[in-house]
Amino acid sequence: MSAPRPLLSVQGLAKRFGGVVALVDISFEIEAGSLHTILGPNGCGKTTLFNLIDGSLKPTAGQIVFDGERIDGEAPHRIARRGIARKFQVPGVFNELSVAQNLEIALARVGGGYSVSALVTARPDRDRRDQLADLAGLTDKLGYKVSEIAHGERQRLEIAMLLAGDVRLLLLDEPTAGMSVTETESIAHLARRLSEERKLAVLAVEHDLSFVRALGAPVLVANEGRIIARGDYEEIRKDPRVIQSYLGMAADA
Structure with missing residues (x-):
């Protein structure tokens, strides 16, 4: 019996900006319904990879199959439109509107609304x-202005807004930046529910190890535009290549 076709397949992906090499020979596959994390420090090529997947950039070499x-x-x-949605590090929400209004705007966009004023009255x-609010753990915050809720709640709200459409692959760009441990765990919990x-x-x-540990998903470790290690959290944290290039801890940590 043949293996199921991956939802996303990245093969031999490379990106150059003039003489600067951002990504080199990146290859991995993601199955429908699976969780994966790419771990690496700032400047390792993580954001460039997402820009290639969502079409913001064109690759120098390689292919992306969805x-x-x-x-x-x-x-x-x-x-x-194919079902790939990206959540950026800074929440793209309307701070002076309520949580409920933000979710309604997201739903109206899917229905074909265009102007913000029309979306607000939709x-x-x-x-x-209410289903989206429940998924994000925001049912008791529907009447609050977004400016009144916590940073982690705003992040979960934006994820819920993205899910108003027919999403099959969700790209999370450093989703726990600036979060407390509790907020970080809530994002990991939401990702597992999805x-x-x-x-x-x-x-x-991500470069936040606490999120990677909480998510409990397979990890790709990136450094200087290359994938240097693959495995679960316990495997990568003991990998000498990861320790040397990223974690900065003793090999027996």
Whole structure:
């Protein structure tokens, strides 16, 4: 019996900016409903990789295949329509509107709304809105302005807003930056729920070891534009290459 086709396949991916090499021979696969983390310090190429996957950049070499079709070099809006959504480090939410209004705006966008004023007055499915709020653990915050809720809650809100569409692969760009340990664990819990309950594939790039540990997913370790190690958290934290290039701890830590 043949293995299932991966949802995302990245093969031999490379990116140069003039004489600067950002990525070299990056290859990995992600199955539908799976969780994966790319761990690495700032400047290791994590954001460039996401820019290639979501169409913001075109690769110098290699290919990106999503659900059996090549998408490298495709326009970002076309890639988004395929079901790839990206959450950036800074939450893209409306701070002066309520949590409920933010979710309603996200739902109205999916329904074809354009102007912000029209979106604010739209009345999408309240049941769907409440389902998204429950998923993000924000049911008791629906009436709050976004400016009144915690940073970690704003991050979860934006993830819920992205899920208003038909998302199959969620890209999380350093989702726990600036968070407390409790907030970090809440993001990891949400990612696991998305994988288990919605069969959504989640790929996160991070340099926060506590998030990587809490997520409990397979890890790719990047350094200087290359993948230098693969494995689970316990395997990579003991890998001499990772210790030397990233973790900065003794080999027997």
